[in-house]
Amino acid sequence: MASLLSLAVWWVMFLESLEAPAETTPATTPATTARPGLQGQMFSVNTGGSVTLRSDDLVSLSSFTVCLRHISELPETxxxxxxxxxxxxxxxxxxxxxxxxxKLGNQFSQYSQYFSTAFPSFYYQKWPWTTMCVTWESGGGMAQLWRNGKTSVRKGLFQGQVLIGKPLLTISGFTGQVTDLHVWDYVLSRGEIASFSGGSVAREGTVFSWYSAQYSSSGYVVLEGLQIFSAALPSDQRLPESLAREKADLKMRRKTRRRNSKRGQPRRVTYSIAVTTGNMLNAGTVDDIYLTLVGTEGVSRRTHLNNFGRDFAAGSMESVFGGYP
Known part of the structure; x- marks a missing residue:
């Protein structure tokens, strides 16, 4: 009887073992995640710290774009x-x-001058962040660097080569904050780079996406929320209200300009004051006034006013602003 009872107990335990899922040991990768990734967060990297993004996918890059935002004050490389x-x-x-x-492979190019594009520069001056984008395509070997919406000269580099392997991206030898690092396996359009420089991400990276990155860190690295900066990028990647309003105003001014042009009215650039530096009360007596003007054509100019009070009193505003270009 006892042997039959033991056999029954064993049979029940055997059936339960077939139904129960096998236990797995989780990977021991430190500070690693899949979704939701790093959206709305930044790494504060201190001396000796490093961050690594990894992917298990084999990629073949005949072109690419890498974009990121950073804050750093160190003068050295x-x-x-x-x-x-x-x-x-x-x-x-x-x-x-x-x-x-x-540097690509065993070749490198240096960049030191950046040129304004047709996009209004005030979109890129609202953040504490510096935006960097690098593009390259194998066919012509043309590499280009974008900094805060301004572009470098295109330079030939590593022409005809294809980069193949499992990507491993490391941030090391850097001190400061870094966020929104994306890598695409194609060259972003000028408009997409402008959008990124203005604070939004039209399409997340295809090789590495900040939103779904698997990452690890070592040394003195702190993962923090972007909200500690008053001008930090919103986590939902929408333009802040002030920029959205400026963008809408610019669109309306351009629409009005096109309508007036069709009516035969002369086209001219008008300016609105974006930034004022100086004491308006003491203008022309103690302090000079510096104005940054944003035009309807998307161009900016900086004007120095050292006789603002005199010209304003005389009603000669055209002499103050230099007339229309």
Whole structure:
């Protein structure tokens, strides 16, 4: 009888073991995540710290775009990122302030001058962040660097080559804050880069996306929310109200200009004051006035007023603003 009871107990335990799911041991990768990733967050990287983004997918890059935002004050050269795909298949960007070196494989180009595009510059001056984008395509080998919406000269680099491997992106040798790092396997359009520079991400990265990145960190690195900066980017990636209003106003002014042009009215650029520096009460007596003007054509100019009070009293505003260009 006892043997039959033992056999029954064993049979029940056996059936339960078939129904129960097998236990798995989770990966021990430190500070690693899938979704929701790093949206609305930033890494504060201190001396000796590093951040790594990884992917298990094999990629083949005949073109790419890398974009990120950073805050840093160190005057010496820093390495903003290094993307390794194995062997000589690597991409890195290093430099400081406005002089940067882009390296692909065993070749490199340096960039030190940046030129305004047709997009209004005030879209790129609202953040504490500096926006960087790098583009490259294998066919012509043309590489280009974008900084805060301004573009560098296009330079030939690593022409005809294709980068193949499993991507591993490292932020090391950098001190400051970094956020919104995306990597695409194609060259973003000028409009998409302008949108990124203005604070939004039209399409997340295809090789690495900040929104779904698997990451790990070592050394003195702190993961924080963007909201600690008063002018930080909103987590939903919408333009803040002030920028949205400026964008809507600019669109309306352009629409009015086109309508007036069709009616035969002369086209001219008018300016509105965007930034004022100086004491208006003491203008022309103690302090000078500096105005940054934003025009209806999307152009900006800086005007120095040292006789504002005299010209204003005389009603000669055209002499103050220099008339229309």
């Amino acid at each position: 820093q390495k903003f990122f290094q993307l390794n795909l194995g062997g000589f298949n690597s991409i890195s960007l290093s430099g400081t302030f406005e002089k940067f070196t882009l």
